[in-house]
Amino acid sequence: MTTRTTSESSAAAPLLDLQALVVAVRRRRRLWCSMALLGLLAGVAVAVLLPPPPTAVTKVLVAHQADQPNDPGTLIRTDVALLQTTRIASEALQSLESSEKPEDFMEDYEGLGLTNNLLQINVTGDSDAEAVARAKALADAFVADHVKRIREAANAEAKALLDQRDRLQDDLAQVNKAIGDGSPDSGPKSSADMESLFARRAELTSRISDFDQRAAEARIGTPQLVAGTQIVDAPRAVRHSLPKTAATNAAIGLLLGLALGLAVAAVGTVVADRPVLRRDIAANLGASVIAELPGRSAGLWRRRRIRAARERLTMSLARAVRGSADPVSLLELGCARSASVIALDLAGALAADGPVVVIDGLPDLRLAGRRPKPGDPTVVSGERAAAVSPQERRLGVGSVAPGTAWTDLQYLGTQTVLVVRAGHGSAAWLHTVARQLADQRIPVIGVVLIDPDPRDRTDGTLWDGLRTALRGQNERLARQNGTSRHRTERLPVWADRVPDSDQEAR
Numbered sequence: 001m002t003t004r005t006t007s008e009s010s011a012a013a014p015l016l017d018l019q020a021l022v023v024a025v026r027r028r029r030r031l032w033c034s035m036a037l038l039g040l041l042a043g044v045a046v047a048v049l050l051p052p053p054p055t056a057v058t059k060v061l062v063a064h065q066a067d068q069p070n071d072p073g074t075l076i077r078t079d080v081a082l083l084q085t086t087r088i089a090s091e092a093l094q095s096l097e098s099s100e101k102p103e104d105f106m107e108d109y110e111g112l113g114l115t116n117n118l119l120q121i122n123v124t125g126d127s128d129a130e131a132v133a134r135a136k137a138l139a140d141a142f143v144a145d146h147v148k149r150i151r152e153a154a155n156a157e158a159k160a161l162l163d164q165r166d167r168l169q170d171d172l173a174q175v176n177k178a179i180g181d182g183s184p185d186s187g188p189k190s191s192a193d194m195e196s197l198f199a200r201r202a203e204l205t206s207r208i209s210d211f212d213q214r215a216a217e218a219r220i221g222t223p224q225l226v227a228g229t230q231i232v233d234a235p236r237a238v239r240h241s242l243p244k245t246a247a248t249n250a251a252i253g254l255l256l257g258l259a260l261g262l263a264v265a266a267v268g269t270v271v272a273d274r275p276v277l278r279r280d281i282a283a284n285l286g287a288s289v290i291a292e293l294p295g296r297s298a299g300l301w302r303r304r305r306i307r308a309a310r311e312r313l314t315m316s317l318a319r320a321v322r323g324s325a326d327p328v329s330l331l332e333l334g335c336a337r338s339a340s341v342i343a344l345d346l347a348g349a350l351a352a353d354g355p356v357v358v359i360d361g362l363p364d365l366r367l368a369g370r371r372p373k374p375g376d377p378t379v380v381s382g383e384r385a386a387a388v389s390p391q392e393r394r395l396g397v398g399s400v401a402p403g404t405a406w407t408d409l410q411y412l413g414t415q416t417v418l419v420v421r422a423g424h425g426s427a428a429w430l431h432t433v434a435r436q437l438a439d440q441r442i443p444v445i446g447v448v449l450i451d452p453d454p455r456d457r458t459d460g461t462l463w464d465g466l467r468t469a470l471r472g473q474n475e476r477l478a479r480q481n482g483t484s485r486h487r488t489e490r491l492p493v494w495a496d497r498v499p500d501s502d503q504e505a506r
Contacts, residue, residue: 016270017280023453024269024276025262027423032261039257043249047242053124056131058139058235060119062146063228065153067117076113083111083121083142091141096133109138118232128237135235147226154222158215165211172204275430276423276453278460284430285418286438289460290446291316293338310345313448317342317417318349320445321395328445329396329413332362333433334424335450336399340367342419342448343397347377350393357388361398361412402429406436415443421450 025032064075082088089102098105109123121138125131179197275281278289291313294306321328330346332339340362347356358379360367367379377395380388388394396412398404409416416437425433437444449460 019458020275020277020280021266021269023456024274024423025265026455027276027453028265028269032258032265035261035264036254036258039253039255039260040250041253042257043251043253044246046253047246047249051242052240052245054126054128054131055122055124055238055240056128056135056235057123057233057238058121058135058231059114059233060121060139060142061228061230061232062117062119063225064117065150065225071116073113073116076116076119079119079142079146080111080113082145083109083119083138088138088141088145091145092134092137095137095141109134122238123235132235132237139231139235143229143231146229150225150229151222154218158218161211161215161218165208165215168204168208168211172201172208175201175204273427274423274425275427277456277458278449278452279458280427281420281422281430281449282447282460282462284427284434285420285444285447286434286462287418287444287447288462289449290320290417292449292452293342294454295451310341313342314345314349317346317448320417321346321350322353324415324445326414327394327396327412329359329361329398329409329416329442330419331398331400331409331412331416332419333400333429334421335419336362336364338421338450339397339399339419343367343395344376347395350395351377353393355389355392357392357394359388359394359396359412361396361408363399363401363403367397400433400436404436406440409437409442410440413442415445417445417448419448419450422452 062076062079066075084106086102086106089105093100093102093105108125109121112120112122114120119142121135121142123131123135123138125134175197179194179201275284278292282289293309293313294302330339330343343358344367347358350356356377358367358377360379360381394413398409398412400409400418418433420430434444447460
């Protein structure tokens with residue numbers, strides 16, 4: 001005994017289809033390539049039109065009293081912050097005898113800590129000579145300020161030590177006086193007091209000697225710090241190379257423009273929601289992709305390939321139209337020119353079976369307004385469609401773009417082939433087209449995809465698409481025959497198979 005099961009895909013649609021996003025972004029390569037080129041040109045223009053001002057650079061070796069091998073750079077960052085103060089800027093301007101405001105001068109230079117003890121100063125000016133002079137004055141002002149602070153700190157430390165030594169000397173004087181005024185008695189109490197005074201004098205003498213030594217060391221260490229703070233790299237003008245600057249700015253502009261273009265293309269793709277893959281277009285239209293035609297290209301070998309694809313498409317559509325007794329129309333979305341060419345080729349292929357009339361229902365009457373060539377089929381506008389003889393095969397060409405008169409599509413053909421450009425219509429509009437054609441009871445034979453992505457490997461076939469079209473055709477035939485009941489269509493019976501597991505059987 002076999003169990004009949006119907007398995008359908010119920011996988012939820014992903015929130016963001018990366019494959020469709022990548023394909024859509026790649027198709028908009030003109031946008032991000034243009035943005036990248038614009039960024040490149042903008043970088044070159046900035047380098048040429050806005051050259052950097054004359055700049056001078058100097059390096060100062062800064063010695064700190066609290067230098068440590070594991071210092072994370074706190075001291076040098078403090079020096080950089082001190083460099084950006086009005087005091088140092090004022091001293092530098094005074095040496096330059098300039099009347100510029102310190103606040104304005106501070107905007108023309110900057111400090112950079114290269115290491116824990118090496119400070120780089122960059123100064124700009126109206127000329128190279130002025131920039132060098134400014135850099136020298138600024139470096140001298142910083143070194144003088146740093147040395148002044150070192151000496152003030154050392155003097156303050158030495159003064160504090162000497163003041164403490166003086167206080168101890170006063171205490172020592174009092175102890176000596178107490179010893180000199182001591183009683184000559186040799187009693188036990190007198191002896192103990194004298195020993196305590198002598199011990200106190202020895203302690204005070206030792207501490208006074210220690211403070212003298214520390215004060216001397218404080219003064220001795222200051223010259224080392226003063227000598228260690230100096231200008232190690234004399235101020236010099238920085239030479240700017242225009243080609244190098246232009247190349248650097250062009251590379252930066254190229255990367256920024258490319259990133260911005262890709263971001264805009266990605267965001268625009270997500271917001272616009274324009275399907276580009278075969279599976280998405282087929283799913284939104286409810287019809288299978290039966291053929292596709294590459295986009296236009298200037299290459300000779302590409303032209304031959306497109307011509308061969310057009311010939312195969314014409315033969316395929318001709319076989320489908322010959323097997324249908326009802327008139328067929330070609331409805332375009334975003335590719336009026338391609339639909340017109342396909343219609344003329346199809347009419348030429350059908351002309352061998354009898355006279356063919358092409359009904360032009362395009363908004364701009366692209367076919368009816370053209371100058372006919374020898375051998376071209378007869379083309380009439382939509383207004384003259386009623387005058388076409390019943391013995392002539394009708395082939396309508398229309399549009400399903402926004403603004404279409406949906407009720408007029410039945411006069412072009414009772415069944416249709418949609419000619420859709422990939423990535424042109426949004427998913428909402430494709431749904432609208434499918435719903436309007438279903439309301440007009442115009443079955444869709446298939447979809448001809450124009451300019452598909454060459455790397456698209458998705459399947460644009462709907463397994464129930466043809467059955468839906470045939471059901472619509474049978475319903476239309478039943479109405480034409482005047483019967484009150486519709487012809488019942490026998491759906492294809494799926495083959496029974498044994499489930500692979502108990503879970504699948506359930």
